[in-house]
Amino acid sequence: xxxxxxxxxxxxxxxxxxxxxxxxxxxxxxxxxxxxxxxxxxxxxxxxxxxxxxxxxxxxxxxxxxxxxxxxxxxxxxxxxxxxxxxxxxxxxxxxxxxxxxxxxxxxxxxxxxxxxxxxxxxxxxxxxxxxxxxxxxxxxxxxxxxxxxxxxxxxxxxxxxxxxxxxxxxxxxxxxxxxxxxxxxxxxxxxxxxxxxxxxxxxxxxxxxxxxxxxxxxxxxxxxxxxxxxxxxxxxxxxxxxxxxxxxxxxxxxxxxxxxxxxxxxxxxxxxxxxxxxxxxxxxxxxxxxxxxxxxxxxxxxxxxxxxxxxxxxxxxxxxxxxxxxxxxxxxxxxxxxxxxxxxxxxxxxxxxxxxxxxxxxxxxxxxxxxxxxxxxxxxxxxxxxxxxxxxxxxxxxxxxxxxxxxxxxxxxxxxxxxxxxxxxxxxxxxxxxxxxxxxxxxxxxxxxxxxxxxxxxxxxxxxxxxxxxxxxxxxxxxxxxxxxxxxxxxxxxxxxxxxxxxxxxxxxxxxxxxxxxxxxxxx
Numbered sequence: 243x244x245x246x247x248x249x250x251x252x253x254x255x256x257x258x259x260x261x262x263x264x265x266x267x268x269x270x271x272x273x274x275x276x277x278x279x280x281x282x283x284x285x286x287x288x289x290x291x292x293x294x295x296x297x298x299x300x301x302x303x304x305x306x307x308x309x310x311x312x313x314x315x316x317x318x319x320x321x322x323x324x325x326x327x328x329x330x331x332x333x334x335x336x337x338x339x340x341x342x343x344x345x346x347x348x349x350x351x352x353x354x355x356x357x358x359x360x361x362x363x364x365x366x367x368x369x370x371x372x373x374x375x376x377x378x379x380x381x382x383x384x385x386x387x388x389x390x391x392x393x394x395x396x397x398x399x400x401x402x403x404x405x406x407x408x409x410x411x412x413x414x415x416x417x418x419x420x421x422x423x424x425x426x427x428x429x430x431x432x433x434x435x436x437x438x439x440x441x442x443x444x445x446x447x448x449x450x451x452x453x454x455x456x457x458x459x460x461x462x463x464x465x466x467x468x469x470x471x472x473x474x475x476x477x478x479x480x481x482x483x484x485x486x487x488x489x490x491x492x493x494x495x496x497x498x499x500x501x502x503x504x505x506x507x508x509x510x511x512x513x514x515x516x517x518x519x520x521x522x523x524x525x526x527x528x529x530x531x532x533x534x535x536x537x538x539x540x541x542x543x544x545x546x547x548x549x550x551x552x553x554x555x556x557x558x559x560x561x562x563x564x565x566x567x568x569x570x571x572x573x574x575x576x577x578x579x580x581x582x583x584x585x586x587x588x589x590x591x592x593x594x595x596x597x598x599x600x601x602x603x604x605x606x607x608x609x610x611x612x613x614x615x616x617x618x619x620x621x622x623x624x625x626x627x628x629x630x631x632x633x634x635x636x637x638x639x640x641x642x643x644x645x646x647x648x649x650x651x652x653x654x655x656x657x658x659x660x661x662x663x664x665x666x667x668x669x670x671x672x673x674x675x676x677x678x679x680x681x682x683x684x685x686x687x688x689x690x691x692x693x694x695x696x697x698x699x700x701x702x703x704x705x706x707x708x709x710x711x712x713x714x715x716x717x718x719x720x721x722x723x724x725x726x727x728x729x730x731x732x733x734x735x736x737x738x739x740x741x742x743x744x745x746x747x748x749x750x751x752x753x754x755x756x757x758x759x760x761x762x763x764x765x766x767x
Contacts, residue, residue: 244289254270350430430452510649663694
């Protein structure tokens with residue numbers, strides 16, 4: 243049918259092209275495009291785009307809850323590249339670019355999430371699937387045959403040293419900050435740069451809809467193993483993934499139970515009853531009506547001694563290092579704001595069952611954790627109470643919007659429409675990879691944007707002696723970089739102090755004087 247349509251279009255001198263955003267463009271004589279032919283083009287739009295782009299669909303499924311939220315978030319923000327996961331992998335040594343290309347080709351083919359596009363129900367010819375379950379216009383994921391991977395080497399070694407470094411950083415930022423079109427196959431964005439005879443850098447950029455922190459760790463480890471095998475000229479020994487993103491979405495749909503959802507929503511609404519909708523952390527500038535999305539990320543380290551203290555504190559109280567870090571952050575924000583009831587949004591891996599341990603997909607979801615501070619309570623008791631609340635919230639995990647709705651249905655008057663403060667405790671993220679014959683360094687290269695007001699991050703290093711990698715992603719509408727650096731270092735210092743004296747009251751860590759105003763000087767950024 244499509245072949246016949248293309249033959250007719252050719253006879254009429256109608257030329258088609260695929261445009262950005264899933265647009266079907268045409269160039270035709272004025273009299274050729276009748277209303278009937280235009281209707282036929284609209285009806286076969288997706289199939290025509292497939293033919294033009296060479297995208298053959300090999301699997302199709304509804305989107306998961308997490309993918310649906312990511313699609314909504316992608317279209318809701320001023321800068322969709324805020325959802326990029328840009329990773330720079332630096333190699334020192336005799337890198338084999340062809341082996342790396344082979345490894346990345348195999349990596350992309352192994353994981354369906356790395357060659358999937360997202361379309362609305364009804365966009366395909368004769369598409370009645372999902373009309374009874376999800377309704378026309380809802381989003382579906384389509385896995386396509388991955389196109390051939392091209393990985394040319396951009397050689398910067400001929401440039402003068404200073405110019406070379408500037409150009410290198412410019413190309414990395416450019417690759418990290420480019421947006422994705424979710425209606426096209428959301429392939430990894432790749433760029434291999436040669437900076438010196440034995441110094442290389444691979445930009446490996448994903449959209450968050452393809453992967454979470456757990457997935458990124460899997461992908462980095464697989465790149466190392468696939469490259470090692472390709473460089474040695476031997477087959478790799480990786481087992482096939484236990485599940486794909488389409489499997490995860492189908493399982494989620496099959497296990498959806500309205501009664502269970504209602505019970506979880508009621509639990510979460512009760513857990514969050516009375517939580518304040520805002521925490522007045524002092525800012526450098528007055529808060530605008532709407533944040534622009536501009537931001538930045540500052541980074542640091544918390545020493546091995548701090549990490550050991552956190553882990554010893556947690557073990558002695560039969561809780562988790564996360565509970566210690568979250569409680570300390572709650573106390574830190576309480577000290578800044580004067581508020582004694584702090585709500586944190588926490589990314590939760592949400593991996594259930596061994597089949598999903600090797601899954602590359604976006605499965606993480608936000609869990610709301612409450613830190614209710616009694617200044618006379620010991621730090622140990624507050625950690626125990628906060629940890630128990632967090633465990634209950636994780637056992638009743640639901641999308642944040644569903645929880646907010648349950649709070650309103652329960653009669654709450656002051657329901658936050660968002661949670662401005664995030665703690666990303668990335669204990670499932672491992673970026674320390676090893677490749678024989680190469681020194682490898684992995685770093686996040688976040689664009690100058692922010693998804694929230696403040697996102698504090700702790701990532702345990704593989705070597706415990708190195709402690710935690712720390713970061714703070716912040717809104718540049720509200721804070722200057724210097725302030726963000728102070729906030730991050732001050733939190734790390736409070737975390738160390740918090741763990742040093744677990745039996746002391748929380749009040750020792752709270753200011754005794756008046757809380758500073760919520761806005762300070764309006765410095766230029």
